[in-house]
Amino acid sequence: MTTPPSTLQPIRRPIRELPDELISQIAAGEVVERPASVVRELVDNALDAGATQITLRLQAGGVRLIGVEDNGSGILRSELPNALKRHATSKIASLSDLESVGTMGFRGEALAAICSIAEVSLLTRVDTPDEPHGWLLDGRSGELQPTARAPGTTVEVRELFFATPARRKFLKTDATELAHCIEAVRRHALARPDVGFAIWHDGKLVAQWRAVAGGGMDALRQRLADVLGDDFVQQAVALNWPLDAPDDAGAQRLRVWGFAGVPDAARSRADWQFAYVNGRYVRDKTITHAARSAYEDVLHGHRQPVYALFVSLDPARVDVNVHPTKIEVRFRDGREVHQGVRHAVEAALAVPRSGTTPEPVDTVPAPAWTPPARQDGFAFRPREPEIGHRVSDVAALWGYGSGEASILRQAQDERVAARTDFVSTDHLDSVRAEPVEAPTHPQPLPTGDWPLGRAIAQLQGVYILAENTQGLVVVDMHAAHERIVYERLKQQLDDQQVASQPLLIPATFSATPDEVATAEDCTEVLKTLGLEVTALSPKTLAVRAVPTTLAQGDPVELARSVLAELGLHDASTVVQRARNELLATMACHGAVRANRRLTLDEMNALLRQMEVTERSDQCNHGRPTWRQVGMKELDALFLRGR
Ligand SMILES: Nc1ncnc2c1ncn2[C@@H]1O[C@H](COP(=O)(O)OP(=O)(O)OP(=O)(O)O)[C@@H](O)[C@H]1O
Numbered sequence: 150m151t152t153p154p155s156t157l158q159p160i161r162r163p164i165r166e167l168p169d170e171l172i173s174q175i176a177a178g179e180v181v182e183r184p185a186s187v188v189r190e191l192v193d194n195a196l197d198a199g200a201t202q203i204t205l206r207l208q209a210g211g212v213r214l215i216g217v218e219d220n221g222s223g224i225l226r227s228e229l230p231n232a233l234k235r236h237a238t239s240k241i242a243s244l245s246d247l248e249s250v251g252t253m254g255f256r257g258e259a260l261a262a263i264c265s266i267a268e269v270s271l272l273t274r275v276d277t278p279d280e281p282h283g284w285l286l287d288g289r290s291g292e293l294q295p296t297a298r299a300p301g302t303t304v305e306v307r308e309l310f311f312a313t314p315a316r317r318k319f320l321k322t323d324a325t326e327l328a329h330c331i332e333a334v335r336r337h338a339l340a341r342p343d344v345g346f347a348i349w350h351d352g353k354l355v356a357q358w359r360a361v362a363g364g365g366m367d368a369l370r371q372r373l374a375d376v377l378g379d380d381f382v383q384q385a386v387a388l389n390w391p392l393d394a395p396d397d398a399g400a401q402r403l404r405v406w407g408f409a410g411v412p413d414a415a416r417s418r419a420d421w422q423f424a425y426v427n428g429r430y431v432r433d434k435t436i437t438h439a440a441r442s443a444y445e446d447v448l449h450g451h452r453q454p455v456y457a458l459f460v461s462l463d464p465a466r467v468d469v470n471v472h473p474t475k476i477e478v479r480f481r482d483g484r485e486v487h488q489g490v491r492h493a494v495e496a497a498l499a500v501p502r503s504g505t506t507p508e509p510v511d512t513v514p515a516p517a518w519t520p521p522a523r524q525d526g527f528a529f530r531p532r533e534p535e536i537g538h539r540v541s542d543v544a545a546l547w548g549y550g551s552g553e554a555s556i557l558r559q560a561q562d563e564r565v566a567a568r569t570d571f572v573s574t575d576h577l578d579s580v581r582a583e584p585v586e587a588p589t590h591p592q593p594l595p596t597g598d599w600p601l602g603r604a605i606a607q608l609q610g611v612y613i614l615a616e617n618t619q620g621l622v623v624v625d626m627h628a629a630h631e632r633i634v635y636e637r638l639k640q641q642l643d644d645q646q647v648a649s650q651p652l653l654i655p656a657t658f659s660a661t662p663d664e665v666a667t668a669e670d671c672t673e674v675l676k677t678l679g680l681e682v683t684a685l686s687p688k689t690l691a692v693r694a695v696p697t698t699l700a701q702g703d704p705v706e707l708a709r710s711v712l713a714e715l716g717l718h719d720a721s722t723v724v725q726r727a728r729n730e731l732l733a734t735m736a737c738h739g740a741v742r743a744n745r746r747l748t749l750d751e752m753n754a755l756l757r758q759m760e761v762t763e764r765s766d767q768c769n770h771g772r773p774t775w776r777q778v779g780m781k782e783l784d785a786l787f788l789r790g791r
């Protein structure tokens with residue numbers, strides 16, 4: 150029997166040093182996967198050289214040509230040959246430099262690697278009087294020629310992978326490669342609003358992002374709008390952590406800033422998740438996980454959040470030398486970064502957006518037409534908008550304690566104080582059902598300071614319709630109320646115990662042996678949750694107290710579902726581990742049901758509560774609780790203004 154040729158019988162070969170060219174080609178294998186990798190390296194270099202304008206010229210998806218032109222520092226003639234050598238860099242000189250590296254590059258390998266797999270030429274000029282012209286270096290021959298050029302550098306890479314045809318076969322269509330190249334530039338562009346970028350492909354300008362003056366959040370917002378579109382910015386909230394960090398804080402302590410998309414803006418793919426560490430685009434599990442967990446309570450299912458977030462910290466606290474393409478980093482204290490990112494995103498998402506609508510407020514034009522006086526002597530009197538409601542009624546209705554009512558009252562007072570220009574605070578304490586004296590001039594609707602507007606009707610027992618300065622607001626009343634109740638319960642539990650209210654007449658029900666056992670085992674947990682459930686007999690349970698917030702709900706249903714939930718968990722740790730699930734179950738029972746008729750006061754109360762409740766834009770299942778239908782959309786529906 151013949152043995153097949155196999156690796157089992159190694160052929161002994163002498164150990165030799167590899168030729169430089171082959172070493173570079175091996176290195177290139179790690180660094181250059183496709184044209185976009187070259188783009189990334191060349192743009193890195195241009196940014197490190199302090200460029201403020203970077204122009205890319207690509208042909209055939211970058212396979213035939215990648216040219217990157219910058220207006221950076223240029224390279225001295227004497228140093229030019231070194232630029233293409235392996236392990237030659239101007240960016241670090243010692244281990245301590247490496248440990249605190251602040252530039253994109255530091256390995257001194259990129260140009261050498263690219264040279265080994267493509268034809269490279271380098272045209273450069275430094276801005277000094279001793280060098281009146283530029284120099285053109287041919288990467289293959291090493292030949293150097295004087296050439297005219299403004300200060301800066303242009304690197305041209307032609308026929309990528311010409312020497313490694315096997316690699317070339319892995320490339321996709323030109324269009325796909327081009328898309329990857331643009332993506333590579335986009336990642337840089339988001340981190341550097343101060344730098345202008347232009348991308349040409351086969352003679353056509355395919356993307357251009359102008360340098361944004363100024364800095365900080367405003368510049369970033371502009372750049373995000375330019376690169377990802379206005380929608381991204383309009384559907385995103387700004388983050389800044391710690392809260393007191395100024396825009397231009399140095400990187401000495403951990404800082405997280407940027408923009409995070411609202412849950413509604415989430416996508417089916419995780420393709421709009423841009424994370425940066427000290428200005429470098431990274432793919433990092435700690436950051437991704439932290440950001441995802443910040444969305445836990447508002448984004449359910451498999452939707453992927455969108456964000457551009459920037460972590461800056463002392464460079465000595467992060468190792469950037471763990472991956473050849475530097476796309477991964479290692480933090481000295483991953484927990485610190487996790488917490489920072491999570492807090493930053495969570496805090497930004499918690500703020501109800503109804504109060505911070507980013508879109509410009511379309512002012513509703515004052516009606517040009519005033520109805521004529523009626524013949525029978527009655528004048529048409531526009532009804533005074535009911536912006537107020539009795540807080541005490543509202544509190545009773547929704548089961549809020551007096552403390553909560555006063556929070557609501559305070560929030561109202563603040564908003565009202567902010568608009569004393571057109572309504573007096575008298576309206577707060579009474580509901581004016583009677584028409585009042587008609588104003589001589591049409592008055593602007595006093596809805597401008599109620600972000601969710603003034604309730605005008607209830608639709609099919611499901612939706613609340615309200616009017617605000619932008620147009621119509623539609624609220625899913627059950628979903629919205631459920632979130633309010635849920636957040637209230639969370640808050641109370643964070644403060645040790647859910648406020649409880651004894652029932653005048655205990656509600657008894659026939660229970661299963663499991664339910665009775667759970668009720669007896671979990672007395673303490675139930676108490677923490679604001680419930681008191683005791684066994685009257687081996688088959689009967691009595692609910693004696695319920696959370697104040699849920700006093701309006703059905704106590705038996707509530708007790709049953711909480712007992713069912715508790716039965717699934719280990720009683721001793723349930724409040725830590727399943728806290729949110731438990732409270733969500735409870736909230737569902739306490740929230741106002743569909744088909745319940747609400748008065749305008751009740752509806753208004755709900756709207757005001759939404760405005761001051763964290764995360765109230767999403768229900769407990771991650772769906773939106775309200776939508777704005779702007780005047781423009783309404784006008785479009787009726788072909789108005791065409
Ligand atoms: N566009 C440029 N403008 C000015 N100098 C440049 C430019 N591109 C490259 N250089 C010089 O050439 C050197 C080598 O570049 P190369 O990209 O190979 O290595 P690096 O950037 O130092 O490290 P890395 O391999 O991590 O990218 C750089 O250190 C820099 O001094």
Ligand SMILES: [Mg+2]
Binds near residue numbers: 190193253254255260
């Ligand atoms: Mg480099």
